[in-house]
Amino acid sequence: MTEFAVIMLGTILVNNFVLVQFLGLCPFMGVSNKLESAIGMAGATTFVMTLASICTYLVFTWVLAPLGLDYLRTISFILVIAAVVQFTKMFMEKTSPLLYRILGVFLPLITVNCAVLGVALLNINKTHSFWESTLYGFGGAVGFSIVLILFSAMRERLAVADVPVPFKGAAIGMITAGLMSLAFMGFSGLV
Amino acid sequence: MFELIAQHPIIAALVALISLAALFGAILGFAAVKFKVEGDPIVDQIDNLLPQTQCGQCGYPGCRPYAQAIAGGDAINKCPPGGQSTINALADLLAVPAPTLDEEHGVESEVKKVAFIREDECIGCTKCIQACPMDAILGAAKQMHTVIADECTGCDLCVEPCPVDCIDMIPVETGVKEWKWELPPLKPGIIATDRHPQDQHTGKAA
Secondary structure (H helix, E strand, C coil): HHHHHHHHHHHHHHHHCCCCCCCCCCHHCCCCCCCCHHHHHHHHHHHHHHHHHHHHHHHHHHCCCCCCCCHHHHHHHHHHHHHHHHHHHHHHHHHHHHHHHHCCCCCHHHHHHHHHHHHHHHHHHHHCCCHHHHHHHHHHHHCEEEEEEEHHHHHHHHHHCCHHHHCHHHHHHHHEEEEEEEEEEEEECCC | HHHHHCCCHHHHHHHHHHHHHHHHHHHHHHHHHHCCCCCCHHHHHHHHHCCCCCCCCCCCCCCHHHHHHHHHHCCCCCCCHHHHHHHHHHHHHCCCCCCCCCCCCCCCCCEEEEECCCCCCCCCCCHHHHCCCCEEEEEEEECCCCCCCCCCCCCCCCCCCCCCCCCEEEECCCCCCCCCCCCCCCCCCCHHHCCHHHHHHHHHCC
């Protein structure tokens, strides 16, 4: 039990995918302009990342490892992730058309979110068990969501702040992300 | 068969990848049928033509609801921000004759305008904030309000509710950002294949 708690705490705070490992920066900068779309993106990414880490674990242990095809993991994981994202897209278009329209192009872009592929590959590298992989994917996604929502809330305040002209827009966003990353570095050594 | 695979690992790799791809393709194909959305593509096309000011001057809460109403048979001349050009484009899309703008819903303004609050006269009643469809007015009760010019679409819905009449609609100054090169009007029939048969003699005369 403590082992699972350590994995959760580790992925959410200590080894946060965005701010400590610098994975998935594209949606982090791209979808953080509005709080609502950030929450939608966080939900979609959490769903996809958890499902993708389960699917990639199953594909690796049942198909790739018995056949001795370890070297095919990257290409087959991309295949799995693309299929999961496409499935999520169809499902969301049916069940929540509003969220589907808010997310727009960013939903298919989860396919190339390197945090999702990163989670799958790290699971294999760390030789996690099935439940550990699931929890690692879910924890990573929760960490991603928390950081994305916090950052979008800050950017909404930045939009009305009196920022010097050269720093307006993406520049101040990058600086803020760097400061957040510094703050998250403070968690290192917690577990 | 198995010997062949055992001797050539590349075949095992190919078989594994192809069967994985086929499996996921089958799942997605099944999902595509199961979660099929009966979309209305004409609504999207109409929505693309509307100006997306979400001003509600047509009587609907936004551009998309109006697009749905048009698809359901409503009149196409209720959009003052779009003006005659939008009506013409809609008429072209729906293959109906283009009517003129319905005066009841407002008049088309010649130039792009933006709301401006005379701030020393503002009493902070928040009535204009509630009227604004774009959330372009910033302020709180008993505090001075102001308009975020970039967000304002110039729909003038905030002018009416203001009890002290301190909101003006001022034309946007043409700066480097807004200035667009005006297209010179194209002479009709400049391309030979576009000419109608009845225009032939004019083409020859020219």
